Amino acid sequence: xxxxxxxxxxxxxxxxxxxxxxxxxxxxxxxxxxxxxxxxxxxxxxxxxxxxxxxxxxxxxxxxxxxxxxxxxxxxxxxxxxxxxxxxxxxxxxxxxxxxxxxxxxxxxxxxxxxxxxxxxxxxxxxxxxxxxxxxxxxxxxxxxxxxxxxxxxxxxxxxxxxxxxxxxxxxxxxxxxxxxxxxxxxxxxxxxxxxxxxxxxxxxxxxxxxxxxxxxxxxxxxxxxxxxxxxxxxxxxxxxxxxxxxxxxxxxxxxxxxxxxxxxxxxxxxxxxxxxxxxxxxxxxxxxxxxxxxxxxxxxxxxxxxxxxxxxxxxxxxxxxxxxxxxxxxxxxxxxxxxxxxxxxxxxxxxxxxxxxxxxxxxxxxxxxxxxxxxxxxxxxxxxxxxxxxxxxxxxxxxxxxxxxxxxxxxxxxxxx
Amino acid sequence: xxxxxxxxxxxxxxxxxxxxxxxxxxxxxxxxxxxxxxxxxxxxxxxxxxxxxxxxxxxxxxxxxxxxxxxxxxxxxxxxxxxxxxxxxxxxxxxxxxxxxxxxxxxxxxxxxxxxxxxxxxxxxxxxxxxxxxxxxxxxxxxxxxxxxxxxxxxxxxxxxxxxxxxxxxxxxxxxxxxxxxxxxxxxxxxxxxxxxxxxxxxxxxxxxxxxxxxxxxxxxxxxxxxxxxxxxxxxxxxxxxxxxxxxxxxxxxxxxxxxxxxxxxxxxxxxxxxxxxxxxxxxxxxxxxxxxxxxxxxxx
Numbered sequence: 001x002x003x004x005x006x007x008x009x010x011x012x013x014x015x016x017x018x019x020x021x022x023x024x025x026x027x028x029x030x031x032x033x034x035x036x037x038x039x040x041x042x043x044x045x046x047x048x049x050x051x052x053x054x055x056x057x058x059x060x061x062x063x064x065x066x067x068x069x070x071x072x073x074x075x076x077x078x079x080x081x082x083x084x085x086x087x088x089x090x091x092x093x094x095x096x097x098x099x100x101x102x103x104x105x106x107x108x109x110x111x112x113x114x115x116x117x118x119x120x121x122x123x124x125x126x127x128x129x130x131x132x133x134x135x136x137x138x139x140x141x142x143x144x145x146x147x148x149x150x151x152x153x154x155x156x157x158x159x160x161x162x163x164x165x166x167x168x169x170x171x172x173x174x175x176x177x178x179x180x181x182x183x184x185x186x187x188x189x190x191x192x193x194x195x196x197x198x199x200x201x202x203x204x205x206x207x208x209x210x211x212x213x214x215x216x217x218x219x220x221x222x223x224x225x226x227x228x229x230x231x232x233x234x235x236x237x238x239x240x241x242x243x244x245x246x247x248x249x250x251x252x253x254x255x256x257x258x259x260x261x262x263x264x265x266x267x268x269x270x271x272x273x274x275x276x277x278x279x280x281x282x283x284x285x286x287x288x289x290x291x292x293x294x295x296x297x298x299x300x301x302x303x304x305x306x307x308x309x310x311x312x313x314x315x316x317x318x319x320x321x322x323x324x325x326x327x328x329x330x331x332x333x334x335x336x337x338x339x340x341x342x343x344x345x346x347x348x349x350x351x352x353x354x355x356x357x358x359x360x361x362x363x364x365x366x367x368x369x370x371x372x373x374x375x376x377x378x379x380x381x382x383x384x385x386x387x388x389x390x391x392x393x394x395x396x397x398x399x400x401x402x403x404x405x406x407x408x409x410x411x412x413x414x415x416x417x418x
Numbered sequence: 419x420x421x422x423x424x425x426x427x428x429x430x431x432x433x434x435x436x437x438x439x440x441x442x443x444x445x446x447x448x449x450x451x452x453x454x455x456x457x458x459x460x461x462x463x464x465x466x467x468x469x470x471x472x473x474x475x476x477x478x479x480x481x482x483x484x485x486x487x488x489x490x491x492x493x494x495x496x497x498x499x500x501x502x503x504x505x506x507x508x509x510x511x512x513x514x515x516x517x518x519x520x521x522x523x524x525x526x527x528x529x530x531x532x533x534x535x536x537x538x539x540x541x542x543x544x545x546x547x548x549x550x551x552x553x554x555x556x557x558x559x560x561x562x563x564x565x566x567x568x569x570x571x572x573x574x575x576x577x578x579x580x581x582x583x584x585x586x587x588x589x590x591x592x593x594x595x596x597x598x599x600x601x602x603x604x605x606x607x608x609x610x611x612x613x614x615x616x617x618x619x620x621x622x623x624x625x626x627x628x629x630x631x632x633x634x635x636x637x638x639x640x641x642x643x644x645x646x647x648x649x650x651x652x653x654x655x656x657x658x659x660x661x662x663x664x665x666x667x668x669x670x671x672x673x674x675x676x677x678x679x680x681x682x683x684x685x686x687x688x689x690x691x692x693x694x695x696x697x698x699x700x701x702x703x704x705x706x707x708x709x710x711x712x713x714x715x716x717x718x719x
Contacts, residue, residue, distance in 0.1 A: 074607055076606060100610070100611065101609065104608065108607065108608060109603075109607040109608075111600050111604060115603065117623075129608040132608050132609050132610045133609070158707070158710050180608060186607075
């Protein structure tokens with residue numbers, strides 16, 4: 001069961017919103033309705049699920065409805081139509097008291113402009129959620145100080161928020177949400193008001209905290225790079241609609257429409273694309289038991305200057321070059337005698353930016369391995385360049401190293417871990 | 419004189435209503451009058467029976483606490499002047515009336531202001547009523563108040579309340595409305611009840627504005643001193659009036675200056691309380707926080 005679920009959410013501001021929703025459902029154009037009836041369809045038919053422990057980013061420009069959307073998730077805005085389910089429970093059917101209880105137990109929020117209470121100390125701010133829950137003063141102070149420590153504000157508890165810098169204030173906002181100890185954290189443009197260096201710091205810290213605590217986070221942003229850095233999955237929003245939901249790589253490599261494609265055009269692809277999304281299955285691999293003749297034949301068939309050698313479990317053992325086979329021909333040797341040790345591999349989750357140096361240092365396509373050292377794919381240099389330029393790598397003009405579809409008789413289970 | 423539009427006898431109707439009220443609700447109004455009179459008399463009794471020197475010291479300390487040493491000196495000099503004019507007893511009578519009128523006005527104004535801030539419809543009704551209360555010449559409602567309450571302090575206090583409530587309501591409403599929407603959302607998002615949001619977030623954050631309202635209520639109450647004199651309330655207002663009747667410029671000036679001194683004193687003190695960073699109390703507050711921080715630092719070390 002997903003932790004948080006949005007089903008066909010609509011939010012229309014203005015007169016007779018129910019009618020407008022009906023018209024939208026019948027396919028009438030939102031812009032037309034906006035003009036004709038002077039209403040604002042802020043969110044139109046938004047559906048998604050947020051799974052436990054993931055960072056779900058909603059990305060859109062200002063006016064795309066993302067702030068309205070996030071406020072429907074904890075009931076600050078009542079949806080005009082549709083349902084929000086927190087741990088499977090529909091919040092639109094809850095009474096005011098039940099909804100308050102759900103907020104106390106399950107879903108807390110971090111605000112764009114921090115929304116710290118200036119008349120309370122930092123520790124009292126961090127303890128706010130617990131105070132509302134009715135936790136005793138001593139206990140909530142202890143937990144608040146713990147949360148402050150977690151965000152790196154040890155020793156600031158007795159200051160007033162006004163004495164802190166913007167970045168520190170937002171840490172307090174984060175601590176307040178963490179101290180409330182809810183399953184879900186809503187973050188509404190939480191880092192947008194911070195300057196770029198601090199924003200970067202906060203993003204890193206959030207990722208670290210998330211790894212540590214395993215919170216489920218819904219993060220709203222208008223900054224695509226932030227979305228790509230943080231998001232396990234990203235929902236792209238435009239004019240109230242969610243136009244695509246997917247991982248950063250899916251959105252980058254397979255944009256749902258021109259809008260998304262244009263949007264992601266400026267993204268630094270080397271930071272988002274990973275080895276996994278670029279790699280290809282190895283055209284062929286060798287086993288230790290193969291004879292030099294068979295190996296030579298394979299290399300010629302696939303026009304490769306050499307091939308990787310793997311064990312039965314596909315663990316990468318080394319590589320063999322064609323010239324060595326030619327030199328040793330007829331010497332009665334097996335592959336095991338000719339194999340050279342691997343010097344360079346890359347992990348599957350390495351960002352593309354880190355692939356250039358290793359790719360330049362190997363003569364064969366760059367081997368990609370999983371944490372157990374198994375060969376999961378290879379990246380020919382041309383493919384790497386093509387992926388970053390978003391050019392189709394199977395272009396016929398492509399001179400080397402792309403796989404043909406001939407069956408590889410030695411190892412049928414060529415590993416494409418896409 | 420004949421009118422173009424058919425004559426509306428509003429005046430007669432209101433007079434009828436007032437008559438009806440005096441006939442049927444006299445018990446209620448007598449009760450109100452007696453409560454207010456008791457309050458004023460009680461405070462007057464305390465003020466008149468405390469040695470003047472002690473009172474001056476107390477006033478000066480109050481100013482020091484709320485505002486700082488300059489205000490304290492000003493208060494001491496001011497009240498000494500009042501005494502030198504021979505107006506100290508009158509000033510204390512006036513002060514007693516103002517305290518009662520202001521406290522009652524504030525007790526009414528703040529809840530009404532909160533209601534107006536939270537409910538658009540209530541606000542739409544309350545606003546024109548406030549305009550009425552502020553602009554209707556005091557003499558117009560003085561007469562009905564006299565009929566219902568009678569001569570003396572109580573009538574004066576009630577007329578003063580009517581006149582001085584509006585800024586209290588307005589500034590309370592404004593203050594609460596001006597609280598940043600994100601702050602209120604923060605309260606709601608953590609599951610606070612509307613009452614918790616109001617008491618824990620909206621009212622504390624609206625406090626400077628509410629205190630400015632309190633200050634304005636007191637100032638307006640003071641401006642009613644002479645009107646209070648007309649209704650027969652003892653004090654500085656009556657001194658001013660009698661100087662008018664006997665054409666005694668000297669007494670008029672002395673009583674008038676005493677009103678001004680009282681006004682400045684009350685303004686500075688209440689204004690001081692509306693600000694965080696002035697007066698002895700904020701110094702003590704700062705000192706205390708510094709100590710707490712030092713203690714926390716040694717704890718950590």
